[in-house]
Amino acid sequence: MATNKVIVTNLSALQLKYSAGLPRIRDAIKRSIAADKKRGLTTLLVAIDSAADMRAAKGVPVAAVSDQRQVKAALDAVWTTYAPDYLMILGAPDVIPMQTLRNPARGDGDENVPSDLPYACAAPYGTDPAAFLGPTRVVGRLPDLIGGSNPAYLVSLLGTAARYKMRTRADYQGYLGLSAEVWEASTALSLSKVFGASNALQTTPPRGPNWSAAQLAFRAHFINCHGADASPEYYGQPASGKEQYPVAHQAARLKSKVSNGTVIAAECCYGAQLYDPADSAGQAGICSTYLADGAYGFFGSTTIAYGPSEGNGQADLICQFFLNSVLDGASLGRAALEARHRFAALYTHLDPTDLKTLAQFYLLGDPSIQPVSGVPHALSRSKAFKSTFKGAKSTLGARAFRRERLARTGANLEQSLGAVRPVHDRAPSHVTRVLNAAAKESRIKELARQSYAVAFPESAVRGDLKQFAALRRGRSVHLLLGEKFAHDKVKRVVALVATVQDGTIVHMRRVHSR
Amino acid sequence: MTLQGRVVRKRVSIGSKSEHEALVLVTSEGEEYQLRRQGGNAFRDPELDGLEGKSIECEGIVRSGQIIMTRWGVLE
Numbered sequence: 001m002a003t004n005k006v007i008v009t010n011l012s013a014l015q016l017k018y019s020a021g022l023p024r025i026r027d028a029i030k031r032s033i034a035a036d037k038k039r040g041l042t043t044l045l046v047a048i049d050s051a052a053d054m055r056a057a058k059g060v061p062v063a064a065v066s067d068q069r070q071v072k073a074a075l076d077a078v079w080t081t082y083a084p085d086y087l088m089i090l091g092a093p094d095v096i097p098m099q100t101l102r103n104p105a106r107g108d109g110d111e112n113v114p115s116d117l118p119y120a121c122a123a124p125y126g127t128d129p130a131a132f133l134g135p136t137r138v139v140g141r142l143p144d145l146i147g148g149s150n151p152a153y154l155v156s157l158l159g160t161a162a163r164y165k166m167r168t169r170a171d172y173q174g175y176l177g178l179s180a181e182v183w184e185a186s187t188a189l190s191l192s193k194v195f196g197a198s199n200a201l202q203t204t205p206p207r208g209p210n211w212s213a214a215q216l217a218f219r220a221h222f223i224n225c226h227g228a229d230a231s232p233e234y235y236g237q238p239a240s241g242k243e244q245y246p247v248a249h250q251a252a253r254l255k256s257k258v259s260n261g262t263v264i265a266a267e268c269c270y271g272a273q274l275y276d277p278a279d280s281a282g283q284a285g286i287c288s289t290y291l292a293d294g295a296y297g298f299f300g301s302t303t304i305a306y307g308p309s310e311g312n313g314q315a316d317l318i319c320q321f322f323l324n325s326v327l328d329g330a331s332l333g334r335a336a337l338e339a340r341h342r343f344a345a346l347y348t349h350l351d352p353t354d355l356k357t358l359a360q361f362y363l364l365g366d367p368s369i370q371p372v373s374g375v376p377h378a379l380s381r382s383k384a385f386k387s388t389f390k391g392a393k394s395t396l397g398a399r400a401f402r403r404e405r406l407a408r409t410g411a412n413l414e415q416s417l418g419a420v421r422p423v424h425d426r427a428p429s430h431v432t433r434v435l436n437a438a439a440k441e442s443r444i445k446e447l448a449r450q451s452y453a454v455a456f457p458e459s460a461v462r463g464d465l466k467q468f469a470a471l472r473r474g475r476s477v478h479l480l481l482g483e484k485f486a487h488d489k490v491k492r493v494v495a496l497v498a499t500v501q502d503g504t505i506v507h508m509r510r511v512h513s514r
Numbered sequence: 515m516t517l518q519g520r521v522v523r524k525r526v527s528i529g530s531k532s533e534h535e536a537l538v539l540v541t542s543e544g545e546e547y548q549l550r551r552q553g554g555n556a557f558r559d560p561e562l563d564g565l566e567g568k569s570i571e572c573e574g575i576v577r578s579g580q581i582i583m584t585r586w587g588v589l590e
């Protein structure tokens with residue numbers, strides 16, 4: 001019988017954390033597998049530290065919990081052997097580590113980017129984010145608390161997933177939309193694209209963080225605020241851009257106010273970071289608290305995120321795409337994968353901040369949960385259909401076709417998408433002159449410069465792509481980061497990006513800090 | 515962990531959605547740690563504003579380029 005879903009975890013790591021509490025977690029996993037069976041999913045638990053489990057998976061058991069290379073190889077073996085529709089990572093990074101990728105936007109304050117993206121890709125272990133441009137696997141992480149010792153948290157999350165209920169799109173059409181006031185226009189645009197309207201948008205300031213029970217009860221939350229490392233709060237900022245950061249959202253205020261089934265997309269820096277609550281006076285992060293209070297899924301970033309000053313880009317887009325797919329009836333895992341695909345497919349090549357966006361956003365939640373029911377075709381009401389598929393409104397074949405399509409899309413991206421790689425070379429002198437002139441005209445005081453090569457896979461020359469091969473040769477990206485003093489004396493950082501092809505500047509853009 | 519150094523204000527997370535001015539502790543070895551107070555606003559904490567320009571000793575949790583302080587004092 002085909003395995004539809006694999007739960008991967010490290011039982012030794014869980015044993016170390018929960019000791020006598022581990023049987024409660026194992027029982028909850030069994031209930032979860034039984035609930036999947038009732039929904040027609042065959043689910044398998046694979047302990048990547050177990051010699052027997054990994055022998056069956058044709059892989060090598062993981063000897064050290066934090067050995068990222070071993071863990072990546074183990075999950076690759078599991079995927080190759082069982083080819084599941086869903087891969088659920090069970091546990092926080094102290095059970096199954098995230099993969100540490102090099103930060104492509106170095107200098108922004110993040111030393112590296114902890115990421116689950118590599119687990120969604122067939123590419124082998126590595127630390128270069130540009131090696132993971134073609135995700136093909138439906139993956140999500142159901143986390144416990146880092147450093148946790150009480151099994152109740154993880155048992156509760158497993159129970160929420162096991163008892164999950166599919167709802168209608170109308171149940172998710174009402175939303176809580178939160179934004180830092182300074183990003184109001186950008187967030188309004190995002191909400192319009194996802195929900196068709198933005199009239200319910202709330203901004204901080206002047207409002208927050210004491211959102212009413214009715215506001216928090218909406219099952220779709222879209223959040224575009226500031227966030228910080230190991231912080232249980234998100235922050236707003238006034239439209240003037242002044243250095244004021246009132247609290248917009250607080251983990252401590254969520255308890256017993258989140259509706260069962262809530263799905264959240266948060267653009268915030270560190271919005272979905274899993275940290276040890278001990279680092280924040282015992283308060284777990286907003287993402288962890290949402291999940292504890294009955295949310296089904298949380299899509300957000302592990303690190304510092306990016307977005308343009310006006311319009312939409314980067315974090316705005318990948319979060320929109322995730323919610324679009326959820327509302328259209330995708331499982332949470334498929335929605336996360338489709339969001340990555342749609343985001344990456346927007347570009348000929350990923351610049352440093354695009355590449356970081358792809359690496360840093362991930363799904364917290366059981367990837368097999370389908371919050372919103374799809375709209376079945378009229379044929380599904382026919383006697384012939386019901387007779388053939390035993391009353392099911394959709395067919396198992398449909399999911400298999402979707403998986404094939406997702407694998408094809410990911411493989412196509414891997415074979416055709418380019419990405420930047422930092423180089424030590426300086427920009428050509430004429431590029432430097434143009435960047436300097438643009439910086440002077442924009443009244444920018446320089447902070448840093450970085451040059452990048454743009455690399456494409458060898459396979460990106462097939463068919464009509466051949467005509468672009470010559471154009472890509474010698475393509476490079478040059479970045480100047482600078483400070484700008486606006487009329488209100490507020491300093492703003494501006495990035496000037498020049499794309500060069502065969503020695504000629506072919507594209508320039510100016511990106512303002514948010 | 516205990517650290518000593520001079521407190522300056524500078525921009526951090528440059529170019530990102532959350533770029534902002536923050537208080538940063540610069541040690542005598544030139545290492546820099548963004549200053550935060552446990553339980554305080556992670557972006558702008560008025561309780562720490564008075565430390566700008568002063569030399570301090572602080573104790574707290576160090577993680578990824580910042581110190582989340584549980585105790586601090588101004589050095590003479």
